[in-house]
Amino acid sequence: MKQVLKSIILIFLVILISFSLALAHFLVLIPDTDNVEGSKKEVKIEAKFTHPMEGGPNMDFKILESGVFLRGEKIELNWKKELIPSMKGSSKKVSMYTTTLKITKPGIYKIYVDPEPYFEPSEEKYIKQITKVIIQALGLEEGWDEPIGLKAEIIPLIKPFAIWEGNTFKGQVLLDGKPAKNIEVEVEYLNTKNVKAPYEAFITQVVKTDENGYFEYTIPWAGWWGFSAIGEGGIIKGADGKEYPLELDAVIWVKAYPKPKEVK
Template sequence: MFFHGNLMTAALALTLVPGLASAHFQLSYTENALIDRPGDVPVKLLFWHPFENGHVMDMAEPLEFYAIHRGEKIDLKGTLARTTFTGAANEAVAWDASLPVKRAGDYVLVTVPAPYLETSEDIFIQQITKAYLNRGQMPTDWTGPQGLKAEIVPMVKPYNVLAGSTFTGRVLSNGAPVAGAEIEIEYMAAEPDMATGGARPATAAPMPGGAIVAISDENGYFTFGIPRAGWWGFAALGVGPDTEHQGKELSQDAVIWIRAFDVK
């Protein structure tokens, strides 16, 4: 699956797009992707520009928030608590939650947010987001799709990617591959501080030239070289089947977060 002929084409399509502003990204953030022991793992949901610690958007209560573990769905909406998150530019509504981790295996966090009205563009944005945690080094769920309207399926184990290697994903819309999808790529240079509800200082500056973008090939695949450790987000823009909300254009995006580590 990894070595089809057009994978290199998708990799070479990676570019910097000058016209794009800094990217909106839905976060389903945990401090760690690898969990050592059983317990409740704190999760913070927010809509932000984490590369540059930029503007934070008010996030309505998610329509759905759950985890997939060993093929079973764990509803997490009951753990949600409304809060605020403070970035460098402003404060906005966010949500605290928790994930009960018991058995070993993968925990795929799925967030289906309510559409957000971006008034500057007069469109709604809905970023259906996945993040991956693992306990006990036992892979159980990361390889498959979750049956979402829009999603990116990882072709590389997403919670321990090697910095300096590559990440490959496949963009799906209602389970079908999406050719020519535009994928914005974001480094979480500023991470949330779970204790204070604010942002830690950014450890890198955004790239010159605008948002980092890759284009999927005819089978929905794209590849990106991971230059450094940390959290990396990928947002396939407008790939979902829903294109309108409340009489306005809707960009239904697929977002995935992966965690990269340095080799030591």
């Protein structure tokens, strides 16, 4: 009996360690396209809280506020909650959300999600990732470089919906509207191709912002890439009434398109 208990504890510890190794959480906000042309009238959008390079575990989260900014006008989004397994085959279910954005006129659609702070027990802190993705519709490209005015936001300095693999993504991190200097920006690939990292260190790549909050990263291959600037959001009161630090991150997702086969 004692032996059984010992092995149960051991298994539990292994699970605990492997979970805490899964370091970078990302709110993944992905539209079915970042360019709308022709007769397409709707864009489907998905929101998940996960570890994109590792393909999981997915984590439970709630959307506090969200919307789309289109030429100074705000469009509300109606999210449909779905339950998905935390890991493939796992019986633990967590939330993800889907919605449909109607394309009514040409312009830059800036989609954002502001989630409820998530408690990370392994780090004894809350994490809030304000996340955005920018799409272009029907040929009107003006305004992609203008901030929405979120509490934490990455402003792209490269047209975010026209990136080839091998292009350098450049952005500026704003926290409370001010450039965030010398902070880390975590970078992950949304791993739809089962890419294997040679070492753990490669799962989340990290670049740092300079004195003015600028950072850059050269995207090595095609797909969706997430950038999460790790900021500080002060202290908040937790569900247990105790005070915890809040990690306030600004996240942006961009898609890199594959090199045309003629030039590969």
